[in-house]
Amino acid sequence: MMEFFFGGVEPVDPGSGGVSGGGGSPKRPEDETLQPDELRHGRTQSADGSRIQSDQRPHRHPVHTGSTFLPVQVLCRLQQQRGGRRLRHQRTGGQRLQQSEVGEVDGRCDAQQRRFRPSFLHICPDAVRGEQMVYWCNGAQISSPHDQEILQSIEEQLEPWSASCWEEELVESCSLRTDPLTQINSCYMDELTSLCFHRDLNSSCPLKFVHSSFHGVGHVFVQQAFYAFGFAPPIPVPEQKDPDPNFSSVCCPNPEEGESVLELSLLLAERENARIILATDPDADRLAVAEKSDGCGWKVFTGNELAALLGWWMFFNWKDAHPDPADTQKVYMLATTVSSKILQTFARIEGFHFEETLPGFKWIGNRIHELSKMGNNVIFAFEESIGFLCGGLVPEKDGVSSAVVVAEMAAYLHNKNLSLNQQLLNIYQTYGHHVSQTSYVVCDDPTTIQTIFCRIRNFNCEASYPKTCGGVRIVHVRDVTTGYDSSRPDLRSVLPVTRSSHMITFTLQNGVVATLRTSGTEPKIKCYTEYCAAPGTRETAPQSRPGERPASASGCPGGGGIPAPLCTPEKYNWGGSTIITGVHESRRTSYWN
Template sequence: MNKELRDRLCCRLTFGTAGLRSAMGAGFCYINDLTVIQSTQGMYKYLERCFSDFRQRGFVVGYDTRGQVTSSCSSKRLAKLTAAVLLAKGVPVYLFSKYVPTPFVPYAVRQLKAAAGVMITASHNRKEDNGYKVYWENGAQITSPHDKEILKCIEECVEPWNGSWNENLVDTSPLTRDPLEEISKIYMEDLKKICYHRELNTKTNLKFIHTSFHGVGHDYVQLAFKAFGFKPPIPVPEQKDPDPDFSTVKCPNPEEGESVLELSLRLAEKESARVVVATDPDADRLAVAELQENGRWKVFTGNELAALFGWWMFRSWKANSSKEADVKNVYMLATTVSSKILKAIALKEGFHFEETLPGFKWIGSRVKDLLDNGKEVLFAFEESIGFMCGTSVLDKDGVSAAVVIAEMASYLETKNLTLAQQLTEIYEMYGYHISKTSYFLCYEPPTIKRVFEKLRNFDSPKSYPKSCGAYGILHVRDVTTGYDSSQINNKSVLPMSKNSQMITFTFQNGCVATLRTSGTEPKIKYYAEMCARPEQSDKTFLEELLQKVIEALIENFLEPSKNGLIWRSM
């Protein structure tokens, strides 16, 4: 009992890669009425300090469908409490009257010129969880130093203010505004900027299945397909409507692959549909499956989809740009644990490629900087099926990604090509990029720290490994300490991230492998990719080599049996 009380009351939620996220329940490290009120009070104090016109600009609040309707922790109730704190202080609040995709909040922040915004969601996490995702005035998730400063302000405002509990203010205050109709309308209009074959879309014979995983996506994906000229995708009836229990899946995460897409695939076979698109519960991520000629389904990885999106967005830009358009002004981005395929395409085609730290908060902020400096950003992604097509939303967006992949599939159909066949052509042109991602569960933080500290003091103090089994290591980058052996001064170009563990090894054989801790779960993740040159076309050999490097990595660096790590396949 004492341990449970300490766990609940002696620590506070902190901002991770996805904002504040935890189980719903009692205690300062859980998502509940009090912690949401405290977080919003801290937000108010910080925003008041940052923006002299905060009361003119206002604040955006959105929410998903999590939590039982009768539960005090439902996303809708927590959104109302968030709004109440600000309304009580005279701040206008743009509170969506209905659940929305997460991308609608950052989109609304920019469109409405609000000071900031919050989305109440835990995305694809288990049903017991919820979260509090913060967006800054630029439409990107908050990064340092805002996160640290907001936490300081939260600590100074732990006592609820008068009016903070009064969710009735949402219905009675003249400062409450509902942006749903306006934002939905202009979002769908903006989508058309990345629609390049509307006439073709209206004629295609391809059928598409869509599952919204019991979340918010159904209505909005239907509207997006209409904006592109498509017939509506066929919804999976059992998963179309919101269900906070996620009753048809063990895990509401489409990234888990064929096992959680079973209802979609069976419906596709029944309807003779070749392509399935799946948005996660808050519709900011996208999974795609395609029926192959052998009758089997291929569920694309995030890295494979990024190769397709990157090729498509550049091809479309090239076909629709004026002769004066400068390819050197064009950018694509990816997180550092994602595939390097965009880098390979950029090197050959002449545009710029940049890496960021893991998490779309880093991508969004960097994209805004590039846009402010007159650059053109076509596409950005993270390997965990998060895609940003265009720059209307400075965050990952499953709604826009779903309709872009549908247009791509329809175009390829006119060339008698499938998505999988086009992916092979991309790899043959730019070099095979074969990747594998998985993770080990570890519930003891000291063990995780010990694993990474050993890598920093491998053969002697402050020395990193020079090889892993039979495989020589060319470079080591450790963003936790800011070290990068590939740089002249040994300093990482990426920002130092002291609060998370992440070390990347570049091998002499072309493999790149990263070990990092999860920002939201008790995991040590590994990301490994074999980056081959176009002339290295023996895919089987490359796959076998990658597997051998991964085995050596696990055996020599993670030592699962010694450290009590529990392996989970992805």
């Protein structure tokens, strides 16, 4: 979360190979670098990472700064509206971000070079993970090759500018400074109502909702979203409703941690007799949901479970408005490959399209942009780490819109005498139970991680993967790091090759799918497993073959016939993780063969 800023925008003059300044200012060659004296009197610069300035001469271009903090998805919406322009942005310490000029993205075509110049990008720190997210002109996070080209530009200009270049007082006095927050927020809330399907039920809903913004930016925006849907405002957790960079009331400002970080929300919900808790993370782009069950305490939904509910809800309402089966041919849902396959099951039975992407919402966001340009309609997308996008407001996960959509779904189901959890069981009865488990081991040593995955890829001999896990035969292996996929005739993975990280997926004979991958933000090896039962059955575990012990007795805490080493890798020496615990590498466990 941060104050947003855009500036130094100059229209590209097609065919000139350069940029034209406003008010008759001279054209500048495309590759000419802005000098410090020019930036002192205008252009775009940043003194503290969140403020920029422009000169006061009338032929210069406006700088857009924010008067307050706001969710990243609102920033994405602003970027979409301002697409097709160029931005040069000077970061703190003189590190300059210069846009790439390669890549077919939204922008104006350079007639001389016959390639597209992209629009602009924006830096937004992630409050929870401490990383920086850069957004492209289409509103999605950047992907290759733009990320590498930006890094290269930064490395080429590491020398800080002189202090004499900065005139911070212009930020407050410059007549070209504008604050588009009111306009863009109004636009976002107006578009949000396209996801509202049952306003009459919302206005009369007896349910109470508690909302925690986890010391972030979500409070005001979730309140406004509830108003836009006709709801009474949710009850805020007072200790957590205002931005606080120290996150003083929680040990970890990440609602994905579940009940352990929802203590204040649960206490408030009990006092207020509220049945639903909505928790947005500090950036308000992720959403956690808990529901009170009669006599059974609180149910905190996983990201995969919420996706099953939201995916069902979005298609249920879309189908109600589009009864013609032919319309379904343009409908898509997306999910990252480590997320539940429940949307894939929906698509196979209901007749719409489903696609997987690599982990990370940047892949989903850019794929949404591509599909939209072809006239398709992505009505829902998600990643298992509680990141959801309902509809196509922005190509980014959105905790604000997801929160109010969950509230409307809960209100609708309450009117049918159903809870969210009861509806989840109904979905599983119709489409088959999808039992998933996520675990991880911590490893701070990159060499050890490399050794682990090298061993998996050369298990019994060179270029040989394990053949069984927990006594269950492995029927397919997909290695996105190398581009290998044994399930395809050409043995090539459909997903893009990502050599900078490790990710291997095993499909077991009993229907379990397991993926091992390195985290992009933490020193962890993550393990994602799921078992999908056949539709129309109550089966939640694979049936054992004659002479075998039942799969559900494998020792997996999550059940579902998932072999124990895939559920709790920290307890088993899977894939060479003996190295992590200090056990000699030659101690090969019998779980992998």
